[in-house]
Amino acid sequence: MAASRHTELAKAAATPSLHVVVFPWLAFGHMIPFLELSKRLAMRGHAVTFVSTPRNAARLGAIPPALSAHVRVVTLHLPAVDGLPEGAESTADVPPEMVGLLKKAFDGLATPFAGLVADACSTGAGEAAATAAAAVRFSRKPDWIILDFAQNWIWPIAEEHKIPCAVFLIVTAAMISFIGTKEVNLAHPRTTTEDYMVPPPWIPFPSTLAYRGHEAEWIANIFRPNASGVSDADRFWDLQRPCCRLIVYRSCPEAEPRLFPLLTELFARPAVPAGLLMPADGGHITYSDESFAPAIQWLDEQPERSVIYVALGSEAPVTADHVRELAHGLELSGVRFLWALRPPSGGAHHAGALLPDGFESRVAARGLGLVCTDWVPQVRVLAHGAVGAFLTHCGWGSTVESFRFGHPLVMLPFVVDQSLIAQAMTARGIGVEVARNYDDGSFHRDAVAAAVRRVMVEEESREYTRKAKQLQEVLMDKVQQELYLDELVGYLHRYK
Structure with missing residues (x-):
């Protein structure tokens, strides 16, 4: 950014406070960074109304007392939908095949959200707040609505009340570049799986922006209607309305070079980096210290950087x-591991019941590893001195957490932007992917063992660690990361 532009935005960040309504899609990989963005805005003196459903709000935990006067959480009750389990309020509550039904229920929030906005735009409206000052903050008309990819029904509400909107995207800039706009997709239609296995023609420079085999099948599905009756791509493409002024990314040019100018040009509105938004506490659902105490004790007993932490997310x-x-591969590798094992999607079985017979007793007898089937505080584990690498599905949130500690990666991507992230991290030399059959997505234990050993014990492991530490130094520049947020506030003032 030019110096004059930089100064202009920094000055704008210091102007009077805003009232911002923040409304994420019902997945914890979305809600956590949206809540972190809300906290960062609140720390700068802005009022934030964070909207979700009752169960999700409870699972996200309380707003820190220091910010409670600036952040209020408003809950809307999710309507019942045939086929959606009772009490299901997030993607963590349903198998992948039911996410379309969850989107259908989410669409049912249009009317109550419209009522919330109308009340906020009325004189003296808004929920009662803790103090008179807080009441003033929240009773006034919102200056912005910051929404997710899924709420294509918000645009008429925003237009009726003349409220500008920003879309906040928690996937990578790489994935949005791959998806492109509706116009470029009409000009360059992708009709076969193979069309998704090459970089799109609107990427003007050499890139790894392409999917492989089974991954391409998954990405193709976002362009097709699901059980909600609307495709994810069509939901997203609806953002090209006059009231959508900005597209904000949980990313930055240091993490994803060359993409921000391209996205600004493609979507004809500023592509604004919010930085990586690393929560101080990892931003996870609250957990019991007692339930994790044995794992921490085990880690405390291991040599420095001798353990690979294994976690494939809660929704992969x-x-x-x-x-x-994966179990057989970890055992074959001979490398110490701590495995946060979640049940496969659908949750028909307890996670531990899926392990090979005798696996846990064998690895325990060798002092080789530990399997945790309760919630694991991921940031706390990654911060531990005994951990030397991370075997991950390459979800963007988990990858960002790995940046914080400079861990090299063993990568096993599945869906969304995970493949693009894995390929980008491989190109940057900070880890290796587990070799697999890209026709069906299967992988063999020998490939797991080989990848783990390459990153943890073989000669090349030093180079992976060195490059991961270099990337950590660049991306964990706190001054630069906070400056991105100041500049975002500057954009909010300039474009409202």
């Missing part, structure tokens, strides 16, 4: 076969 479409091959 991991099958029973994946669990078994």
Whole structure:
């Protein structure tokens, strides 16, 4: 950014406070960074109304007392939808095949959200707040609505009340570049799986922006209607309305070079980096210290950087076969591991029941590893001195957490932007992917063992660690990361 532009935005960040309504899609990988963005805005003196459903709000935990006067959480009750389990309020509550139904229920929030906005735009409206000052902050008309990719029904509400909107995207800039606009997709239609296995023609420089085999099948599905009756791509493409002034990314040019100018040009509105938004506490659902105490004790007993932490997220479409091959591979590698094992999607079985017979007793007898089937505080584990690498599905949130500690990666991507992230991290030399069959997504235990050993014990492991530490130094520049947020506030003032 030019110096004059930089100064202009920094000055704008210091102007009077805003009232911002923040409304994420019902997935914890979305809600956590949206809540972190809300906290960062509140720390700068702005009022934030954070909207979600009752169960999700409870699971996200309380707003820190220091910010409670600036952030209020408003809950809207999710309507019942045939086929959606009772009490399901997030993607963590349903298998992948039911996410379309969850989107259908989410669409049912249009009317109550319209009522919330109308009340906020009325004189003296808004929920009662803790203090008179807080009441003033929240009773006034919102200056902005910051929404997710999914709420294509918000645009008429925003237009009626003349409220500008910003879309906040928690996936990578790389994935949005790959998706492109509706116009470029009409000009360059992708009609076969193979069309998604090459970089799109609107990427003007050499890139790894392409999917492989089974991954391409998944990405193709976002362009097709799901059980909600609307495709994810069509939901997203609706943002090209006059009231959508900005597209904000949980990313930055240091993490994803060359993409921000391209996205600004493609979507004809500023592509604004919010930085990586690393929560101080990892931003996860609250957990019991007692339940994790044995794992911390085990880690405390291990040599420095001798353990690989293994976690494939809470919502990756991991099958029973994946669990078994991964278990055998970790055992074959001979490398110490701590495995945060979640049940496969659908949750029909307790996660531990899917492990090979005798696996836990064998690895325990060798002092080789520990399997945790309760919630694991991921940032706390990654920060531990015994951890030397991270075997991950390459969800963007988990990858960002790995940047914080400079860990090299063993990568096993599944869906969304995970493949693009894995390819980008491989190109940057900070880890290796587990070799797999890209026709069906399967992988073999020998490939797991080989990848783990390459990153943890073989000669090349030093180079992976060195490059991961270099990337950590660049991306964990706190001054630069906070400056991105100041500049975002500057954009909010300039474009409202």
